[in-house]
Amino acid sequence: MQLIDQHVKGIMEGCKQRARDAGLSFEDESLEYIVTNRDMIELSPKVMIPTLYDYWVHDVRVISGQGMYELYPSNPYETVINTRPPISYYNDNNPDWLNVMIFYHVLGHIDFFQNNLFFKHTWDFDFNGQALADKRLIAKYRSEKGRWVDYVIEFSRAIDNLVGYHDHVAGTLRSEGKRALGKLDYYFDIFLQNEKKVIQSEYLKEIDRYNKIDHNRLEVVGKDATSQENHENGAYAANAHDKNITHDTNHGAAVDLNHIYESNGSLSGTKNGNISKEDLFLIDVRIKYPEFDSFYSRYIEKKEKSRLDVVQYILKNSEFLKKDENRWMKSVIEIIRNTSLVFQPQIRTKIMNEGWASIWHEMLFMQDDRIKGHETDFAKVNAGVTSMPKVGLNPYALGMRLFYHIMEMENRDCYSFEYFNLKDKVKRDKFDKSKKDNPGKKGLEKIFQIRENLNDFTFINSFIDQEFMDKHNLFVSGKRLNRERMSWQYYVKSRKAEDYRDMIINTLYHPPVIYVDHKKTTQGPLYLVHKFEGKPLKRDYIENTMVGIEYLWGRSVRLETSEPVAASAETPHQRFINFWNQPKPPSPSAAQPDNKKEITWKRVLYVMENRKLIKRDI
Amino acid sequence: MITLDELLEKDRKREEDGFKRKIRIGRIVKPVRGGREKIVVVPTTVEEKFVHDEISLEEEGEGESTGGTGDGQEGDVIGEEPIRPSEDGEGQGEGDGEGPGQGSGGDHEFESNAYELGKVLSEDFELPNLVDKGGKRTLVKFNYEMTDKNRGFGQILDKKATLRRIVETNMSLGNIPDPYAIDPSDFIIAPSDMIYRILSKEKSYESQALIFFLRDYSGSMGGKPTQTVVSQHVMLYSWLLYQYHKQVLTRFILHDTEAREVEDFYKYYSYKVAGGTKVVSAYRMVNEIVEKESLARDYNIYVFHGTDGDDWDTDGKEALVELEKMISYAARVGITVARHSYAKSKDTEVESYLKKSGLLEKHANLIRMDVLDEDAEDTRIIQGIKNLIS
Structure with a gap:
């Protein structure tokens, strides 16, 4: 080298x-x-x-x-x-x-x-240097503790796919770095609606009351507000968080999203004004609901706790790791966790x-x-790397063609409402609104935006369309047994964009969502819950993984998950549920007679105690 | 760089600490034209995590979907691949495949690796050494042949080689000015130019063990049972190879309702088919081969059979007859039943008729059965080998 x-x-x-x-x-x-x-x-x-x-x-x-x-x-x-x-x-x-x-x-x-942006958390340090320091630390521990270091590495790696990557990267993107709502948002979004369950008219009255304060106070803080305007443009990540109550009456997440994408949209928000407005408004709230502040702080507490990923939770709460002689394990676990976080965006x-x-x-x-x-x-060489295989997938080829496709579509302005409304195939093909002076500019800008903001899932999900399928003659290929000829036959299974999309999405990296149920854990054993998304966990791996967790946690571990009922013997025809899209009602387009059966799922509890695994029904 | 031995040593220590072993002995197989596959033995390990499982979502007989590009309507067949790989080459293989001594490249490579594995198994996994049946035959015979050449002295003068040597010497001395007018009388002849054939000791190896590997390749065997059985058979083969100092011949037989012999391990391990199961077909074939080629006289014969326990011949009437015939000449018959996980506690057909027949007790030194789960770990598989051969 x-x-x-x-x-x-x-x-x-x-x-x-x-x-x-x-x-x-x-x-x-x-x-x-x-x-x-x-x-x-x-x-x-x-x-x-x-x-x-x-x-x-x-x-x-x-x-x-x-x-x-x-x-x-x-x-x-x-x-x-x-x-x-x-x-x-x-x-x-x-x-x-x-x-x-x-x-x-x-x-x-x-x-x-x-x-x-999915790499944002890797921008500020040199992983190579960090890894070297980690390597030396681990070598030092190994010289002291021998092969037990390897066990700790093994057990930490067993759960390193459960790290809270999205929270981590979101934390670096959000300027304040916290996820919880502000007091005002909490008041309107949760407190009034969920805790107090006030009727609609009262809710609207409160909004009204708030807006009135706005008008009264605006003159006083108006100057301040305009000086903040510049600060707001550009830093759209911050905008997304500062929801502006004067502006929107619905408090849905969709509004947030709009703010992200329309970073240049004019926000008549008065950030500075809000603060004093908010305080003024909340004085009356506290008179009416003296318990408001304690509700709010309980909410914050809950938010923070529930956001710990499994590894963090163990690090923070394991009695075993808190013992003096085991404290070194924490650094090893941290190293494994951080290493995993660095590689997460690459896989995605x-x-x-x-x-x-x-x-x-x-x-x-x-x-x-x-x-x-x-x-x-x-x-x-280029053809070798970027050609589409007759049967199979090549990420180089697929990604490249999709970028070219997006550029072309954008240049013709095909992501417009007008094109969307056009149902005539011939007119669609001929649709071209490219700019005369610099025809390639728009498409290029578009793909630069995409490379900044999307990951594989959003990329595939948003941009594989029928035009793309037709242009490159793509299809989902299937493989079936022909008993007469004793052969596997490959056939064109579907030429629909959505089927192709689903097929690719199904190959993407998606670790199971598993979190700690804090309430049940306080009784002693670590209680893990697998959020079921249509796929079971690989059963062969559960035992050893849980042995590792039990070791790190220092006492028994439970895992709640879903399993198909009588999958092996009675229902060989199992139906697959796509976990990205909710199960659709059977569409008439599914031409083949559907002899697939729905699987029934049941929740089961795995209990790991003293390195023995038992399974129980819930 | 750490070696395989050191890794295995470390892995053994896991048991002392109360954890399961993690390293498996894996193999990479590369088919080579002409049927002589290359196999490299490597360690493998799986890092277990919570991951999603792919549940079989398709109808029976439907493989996995993937992408594709090209012409064709939905539903059009665009390609085909036979389930039983083509039988080309089997015909031509017969000529050189017969009998001992196929020492050419591909085989050799597999053998040297398998030999290593056998050594590892014997030493690291403490497999027992072989107890032979009856009088042990010599492994190596010495013949005296006149094949070696020697300069200076020997039994018979090799005239052609000597003359060539003399010409060479004289050319290098510049004693042949014109190659078209050579006068042999001018040759200078040194004693060391004389080349003789000399009587020398030649080792001639004689194969000692003949192993029949039998495998059920019917539909029900797909996936784990096959992996487990093949895994065990590779280790068995490697271990016997080591025990017999590489003097091992192998025959591979696959069966569903009919048996067929395949000529190499790769085919043995990769073929699959979706048929029913008749164990007897394979046993009968072994007996026929042994009889036809009168192998029983010359070899220690081992027969290892891997199955998931299914048999259409549910009470084993036919199979038991053939089995009894087999144990009359075989040194050991070892039957591995890799049980499906859904078959939990019930005996499979093969198990039940074997147990009923009493053969296992009556001829405990000749026939053994090992029943394991389809997803048995390496340690269990090795334990199984011990059961089969000890």
Whole structure:
């Protein structure tokens, strides 16, 4: 493993310039290493982070990786890791022109890492350096505690997919960093409606009363308010939180969302005014409901507690970990949790990230004048990476085509209401409202927005449409047994966009939602609840996972989950429930006779005590 | 870099600490043209977490959906893949597949790895050493052959080789100015140019063990039962390979209602079919092969059969007849029943008729049965091997 030579580095600096001119943005520094296939095999179990802590599972993977390489030698071209500076690896048998192509691809990734909001929590520190410190700490513990360190790592890794990633990243996006509502919102949204259950007219009266105060006070605070206006524009994350009561009468989440997307929308909000307004308003509230403040603080308390993920909850509440001799375990658990958080966005943006990098390596390489003469080589490699397989999925190809598609649609203004209302296929095909002066500009802006704000799920869910399916001749392929011919037949199962969308969404990473029921836990055993989303947990894995949790928690552990009733013997035809979309009423379009049965589910309780697992019905 | 042995050593320590072992011995198989697959033995492990399970959502006989691109209406078939891989190559395989000594590349690689695994199993998992039946045959015979060549002395002068050598020497001495007009009388001949055939000791190996691997590949075997059975058979094979110092021949037989022999392990382990089950078909085939090729005289014969316990011949009338015939010559018959998890406590057909027949008690040293769950762990599988062979 060595740094790339100065000549190639020079070429790469040229690439950076061209990429910047095209609109990508990334930090100046980057590190490039030449590695052998063997290095790659050794790095990949550590997710390519050279400084990641040592762990025997990595060793197992390395040995089996070597065995795999013996039989199926492969030549990965490149890998990038999201560190500060970003590090990318190049295979030692890449020719120079290939490294240029790859570097454009790498720049696409780096741009994605550093601009997609799902990565925001990784922006402020160098994970490579952090990992090195962690590695040393773990090595130190290992020299003191021996293999028990490995057990703690193992047990923490067993629950590292239950980390509260979304809360974590949302926390970095929200300026105040708290999730709970303000007092005023709480009063209107929860206190009046849920706690006091006031009738509608009284509720409206209260709003009215509040608005009146607004008018009376506005003159006094008006000046202040305008000076705040500038501050508000731009920092839309903050806007989303500061709901403006004078402006909207419904307090739904939808309003919040609008604020996020229309960051430039004119908000007549008077942030500063609110504060004093609020105080004034709340004085009367307190007279009427003296218990208001204690309700509010109970609400805040509840909010904070229920947001702890399973790992955090154990860290905070485990009696076992609080013992002096076990305190070191906490640092190990923290390390595993933080490491997991760093990798979460990567798994959730695979299609976008690869698509983004591919679209840019294609566009930038073609424009680069320095590589004339390698067009055919490029075409060959590029086709290998970005072609759609006859049967199967290729995230590079899919993501890239979808980005191109979105650009084209946006340039023609096809995401408009007018296009949406157009039902005529021919008119739709001919629909073109592209701007005369700079036809490509709008589409480009659109995909830059998308790379900043979306992840795989939202990307796939929002943009795979019938036009995309038709353009690339896509379909969902099925595989069935033909008994006469004794063969598997592959067939075109569906050409509908929604089926394709569902099929892809079904392949996306989605760990189960499992949280701690605090009330039931206070009785002693840790009580975990699996929020059922249509899929059961993998039963084989439950026992060992719970052994680990029991160890960290120091006493018995319960898990409440759902399982199909009599799945094995009586109902071989099980019906799959899509957990993103609520079960739809059977549509007439489902032409095949539906001989699939609905599964019935029941809640069960797994109890892990003294490393023995029992299952009970609830 | 940590070695496999060290990893296994660490894994063993887990048991002392009250945790289950985590490392399994896995294998990667690569089919190679000509039927000689390569197998590499590697450790594998699974990091268990709470994850969603894919419940089978499709109708029976329906595989998983994925993406695709290209022409065709909904419902059109765009491709086909036979369930039984093509039988091409089996015909040509027969010529060189017969008899001992297929020592060519692919096989060798598998063997050396499997041998290593056998060593690991014997040493690390404390599998017993083999108790042989009756008089043990010599493994290695020595023949004296005149195949080796020697310069300077020996029994028979190899004239052609000697002349070639002399010409070479003279050319390098510059003693042959014109290659088209050679005068042999001018040759300078050194004693070391004389090449002789010399009598030498040649090892000739004789195969000692012949193992029949029988596997039920009917529909019900899909998934875990197959994995468990194949897992156990790989380890058995590796262990016997080690025990017999690589002098092991193997035959692979698959059966549903009919039996068929396949020529290599890869096919043995990867074929699947969706048919019914008749255990007797496989037993009968073994007996026929042994009789036809009169193998019983020359080999210690082992027969290992893996099944999920289903048999259409529910009381085993036919199967038991063939079994009795089999134990008349076999050193050991080992039957593995990988029970389906839904079959909980009830005996499967194979189990019940075997138990009823009394063969297991009467010939305890010849026939063994091991019943395990379809998702048995490696340690259990290895325990099973002990049951079958000890």
